[in-house]
Amino acid sequence: MTRKAVLALFCVCAAGLAANPIELLKSVNSDLLEDYSRPLVESYGVAMGTGWYHSGRSHKFLGFDIGVRTMLINIPDAARTFTASVMACSARTGGGIDTFYVDVEGAATIFGPGGEQPVNPPGEYALAIPPTLPGGLNVSWMPFLVPQASLGLPLGLEVTARYIPWPFEGTTVQFFGVGVKEEITTWVKLPVHVSVQGFYQSLAVGNELNSTTFGGNIHLGRSLLFFAPYAGVGFDKTKTDIDYVFTGRFPTGVGPNGIETEELEIPVVATYDQPVNLRATLGVALKFGLAIVNADYNYNLTTGYHAATVGLGIGMR
Numbered sequence: 073m074t075r076k077a078v079l080a081l082f083c084v085c086a087a088g089l090a091a092n093p094i095e096l097l098k099s100v101n102s103d104l105l106e107d108y109s110r111p112l113v114e115s116y117g118v119a120m121g122t123g124w125y126h127s128g129r130s131h132k133f134l135g136f137d138i139g140v141r142t143m144l145i146n147i148p149d150a151a152r153t154f155t156a157s158v159m160a161c162s163a164r165t166g167g168g169i170d171t172f173y174v175d176v177e178g179a180a181t182i183f184g185p186g187g188e189q190p191v192n193p194p195g196e197y198a199l200a201i202p203p204t205l206p207g208g209l210n211v212s213w214m215p216f217l218v219p220q221a222s223l224g225l226p227l228g229l230e231v232t233a234r235y236i237p238w239p240f241e242g243t244t245v246q247f248f249g250v251g252v253k254e255e256i257t258t259w260v261k262l263p264v265h266v267s268v269q270g271f272y273q274s275l276a277v278g279n280e281l282n283s284t285t286f287g288g289n290i291h292l293g294r295s296l297l298f299f300a301p302y303a304g305v306g307f308d309k310t311k312t313d314i315d316y317v318f319t320g321r322f323p324t325g326v327g328p329n330g331i332e333t334e335e336l337e338i339p340v341v342a343t344y345d346q347p348v349n350l351r352a353t354l355g356v357a358l359k360f361g362l363a364i365v366n367a368d369y370n371y372n373l374t375t376g377y378h379a380a381t382v383g384l385g386i387g388m389r
Contacts, residue, residue, distance in 0.1 A: 094277055100202065102340045105340060105342055111181050112182045115145045116310065117285055118377040121287050121308030123381045125269060125291050126368070127293045130253055131387075133224050136388060138222075138386060138387065141381055143216040143381050144215055145216070147214055152185070156175070156176040158201070159171065159172075163326045163331050163332075172193075189207070201322060219234065220233070222387075230255070231251070231253075247273070251269055263294075266291075271285075272285070273285050280314065282313045285310040285311075289304045291304025302354075309348045309349065310346045313342070315340070315341050315342075318340050319337050321334070354369055355368020356368070362387065364386065366381075368380070
């Protein structure tokens with residue numbers, strides 16, 4: 073995996089990018105935004121539903137664990153490119169502007185190949201808007217690194233929190249999540265530990281992107297000395313709002329030196345309300361004293377994105 077991939081998405085990983093994802097989004101107009109950004113919205117929703125548990129048990133009162141969760145989300149080949157329908161304007165020598173669209177096969181989504189792709193509309197006085205399509209981050213896996221802490225409460229309850237405030241390319245990333253878990257087997261004795269959990273989280277990147285995710289799961293596990301397998305089923309639902317200003321040059325006519333243009337700023341506002349995503353999880357935790365290492369695989373039934381999670385932390389039941 074490239075360094076760009078390891079550091080990429082919105083600074084939930086460690087440091088800057090060769091390409092700023094927000095600036096990439098702002099380089100497309102409203103016609104292209106949905107197809108260009110969809111893999112970002114979908115993969116983020118998948119990531120935020122993972123890593124919430126590594127045991128069917130709740131912590132005992134004041135028991136805790138603290139550590140990090142790394143989620144790796146696969147980016148399918150079909151989500152790395154799309155057919156872009158690019159708006160173009162053609163100035164007539166007698167006055168007036170004609171608008172039409174140019175199809176560009178294999179245009180990069182935000183996760184697709186890097187490098188700009190020029191758009192060449194037919195006609196001597198024609199101009200594409202935008203004149204070049206942005207490349208992507210050129211990744212096939214997307215990592216999310218999230219610090220996470222859990223604390224046991226009375227009556228089988230456990231609360232989990234995630235939080236990152238981070239400066240990023242002149243803006244700020246705010247990421248917050250909270251989950252509440254109740255162990256059913258605190259009240260009903262079963263051969264395995266069984267718990268239910270609900271969670272909510274939000275992400276804000278400056279004023280350009282705001283996303284919220286909520287979901288829940290039921291999961292079970294069994295402790296066998298230092299070896300503790302676990303499994304679960306659950307759902308999550310993500311809503312993302314994107315709001316920015318697209319700056320482009322638009323033709324105004326034909327002058328002595330050819331096509332004449334003016335620069336315009338066009339507000340772009342979009343909301344993506346993803347369908348409910350269903351998932352199944354299978355994993356194992358290893359315990360060495362206070363140290364906890366866990367790994368699981370999440371098969372998402374609704375989307376083509378699947379996730380592998382690795383956790384490392386310390387804790388005490």
